[in-house]
Amino acid sequence: MGHFSVLSLVLGSLALSSIFGIHAESPYKYYTWTVTYATIYPGNFPPQTGIVVNGQFPGPTIEVNTNDNLIVTIINQLDEPFLMTWNGIWQRKNSWQDGVLGTNCPIPPGQNYTYTMQVKDQIGTYMYFPSTLMHRASGGFGAINVYKRSVIPLPYPQPDGEHSFLVGDWYKTDHKVLQNRLDNGDAMPMPDGLLINGLQNFSTDRVYTGEAGKTYLFRVANVGIMTSINFRIQGHTMKLVEVEGSHVLQEIYESLDVHPGQSLTFLVTFNGAIKDYYIVASSRFTRPTLTTTATLHYEGSNITVSGPAPSPPAFEVHGSMKQARSFRRNLTANAARPNPQGSFRYGEINITRTLVLANSAEKVNNKLLYGVNGVSYVNPTTPLKLADYYNIPGVFDINTSRDNPTPGPMVQGTTVYGLALHDFVEIVFQNNEATTQSWHLDGYNFFVVAYGSNQWSPVSRKNYNLVDAISRSTVQVFRNSWTAVLASLDNKGMWNLRSAIWHRQYLGQQVYLRVWNDETSLTTEYDIPPNALKCGKATI
Ligand SMILES: *[C@@H]1O[C@H](CO)[C@@H](O)[C@H](O)[C@H]1NC(C)=O
Ligand SMILES: *[C@@H]1O[C@H](CO)[C@@H](O)[C@H](O)[C@H]1NC(C)=O
Ligand SMILES: *[C@@H]1O[C@H](CO)[C@@H](O)[C@H](O)[C@H]1NC(C)=O
Ligand SMILES: *[C@@H]1O[C@H](CO)[C@@H](O)[C@H](O)[C@H]1NC(C)=O
Ligand SMILES: *[C@@H]1O[C@H](CO)[C@@H](O)[C@H](O)[C@H]1NC(C)=O
Ligand SMILES: *[C@@H]1O[C@H](CO)[C@@H](O)[C@H](O)[C@H]1NC(C)=O
Secondary structure, eight states, X not given: OHHHHHHHHHHHHHHHHHHTTOOTTSOXXXXXXXXXXXXXXXXXXXXXXXXXXXXXXXXXXXXXXXXXXXXXXXXXXXXXXXXXXXXXXXOTTOGGGSOSTXXXXXXXXXXXXXXXXXXXXXXXXXXXXXXXXXXXXXXXXXXEEEEOOTTSOOSSOOOSEEEEEEEEEEOSSOHHHXXXXXXXXXXXXXXXXXXXXXXXXXXXXXXXXXXXXXXXXXXXXXXXXXXXXXXXXXXXXXXXXXXTTEEBOOXXXXXXXXXXXXXXXXXXXXXXXXXXXXXXXXXXXXXXXXXXXXXXXXXXXXXXXOSOOOOOOOXXXXXXXXXXXXXXXXXXXXXXXXXXXXXXXGGGSOOOEEEEEEEEEEEETTEEEEEETTEEEOOOSSOHHHHHHTTOTTSOOTTSOOSSOOOSXXXXXXXXXXXXXXXXXXXXXXXXXXXXXXXXXXXXXXXXXXXXXXXXXXXXXXXXXOSSBOEESEEEEOTTEXXXXXXXXXXXXXXXXXESSHHHHHTTOEEEEEEEOSOOOTTTOOOOOTTOOOOGGGOO
């Protein structure tokens, strides 16, 4: 508290805006959202209790331009503590606003918190969702579309329109039932189906319209808990243009895989006969395959969807890995800023630290837990970020983290990796389990330099793509395989690295990266926001 008042006296109100991460020169977008329970009607599932934002399921879409300030007040009217996280939004210098339990105290029932963020130097398709408990299984999610500033040309012609698709697996039971199962030590059940924008096979209600001959931008985000999905459109191809902020070499795909927590953007040209077509999402690598459909409607069409819906790609991992490797950056395209993305020569930077992170599942005291290098993460009651700021001891210890897979029984702990600001780290996600993993890093995009089978070893570096890898914030790791990423740690703060598969995250498959230097300076990190909620040992 003292910190804040001294600063405000010294610097005055104008400078204050940049202390807490908002920027007077960029436009402001305000949202006030009330989060409640409500009865929802997800397609041909029976009505159930869901989590809605201002009465909506899925929640409202956020539409901002690069560099806009985004001010979102969340009023929690659930009966449980709640946080919203902004998946893929970097929160530059501002992990205070990340909305995870390591950075923020949860908003108690009946209270509110105002997030103050800037969508700095970003463009693309993202999503928000609740980070607390298993809330995400009941809803609360929505789309974040970040548009370019007018001065930045896109590497493709201006589309004639666009459609957003939030796709994910779904359970007939609400998050409390699922959470009870997990808390009792039971495994997560298979989902009951898939939803596209909150509905299942409800073609009359979910119709996406366009005119013959025109080209539309489709944004797809996987908001689900567990399953990778495949997205495809009957009689149409998809030209991929953007993946979590990276403009890619624009290739044509018959179908695209989107793993939990991931998003991508592609163009669809309405070049078929004037009629209606199936839009299909199906689960990947599951038996049985879950499928849901929506309708692509040509203006003037009065011919309803017919014929077989396009079938899913082959079950094997091979095709999906091949597709993932085909995602490469367009080195001459702009990103959010008017510099070709390829000007950042990440392949020439020396690696300062390598973390090989192996996920695992194990019973500890009869309860199924998930972990990273043998440690299953436990959230302390005091957010790590507040413990750091107030120098509260005993919340975490940065020396107990393990840089390599560690044999032995799984233990529980609060794993924080201590890293220096401007470190250039290599992170290898080693998956020795038989299911696909999806990993997300807050605060950053990382370069996805390789996907490989079996065990990673230093020799694997020979095959890294050090030229035109895409940078993104969420990456899949195929079963019994590994994925390697490189990250330039230029964003000071406390950042969550987690499984995007939500029950795994909930039961311990996550860590934090503390990106730090000892200099206290507003040029590297904003100050604690004046409205920060206090909890645990930080109730000062
Ligand atoms: C948020 O909570 C504060 C403190 O309880 C209260 O004064 C304010 O009116 C609330 N804001 C909204 C939008 O509910
Ligand atoms: C790469 O970006 C340039 C510049 O915007 C664009 O003209 C070109 O079509 C893109 N190339 C591919 C293969 O996507
Ligand atoms: C939805 O429609 C698809 C395609 O017709 C079908 O394969 C699938 O079984 C349907 N799903 C449900 C839950 O009805
Ligand atoms: C289909 O719509 C067109 C006009 O949009 C109309 O002329 C035609 O009669 C309709 N056909 C049928 C079978 O309803
Ligand atoms: C990287 O490391 C090599 C060998 O250790 C050294 O010669 C080179 O100068 C380093 N490059 C940079 C940019 O630090
Ligand atoms: C952690 O490690 C650093 C250097 O490796 C050392 O200086 C520090 O004392 C250690 N801290 C604890 C709590 O063990």
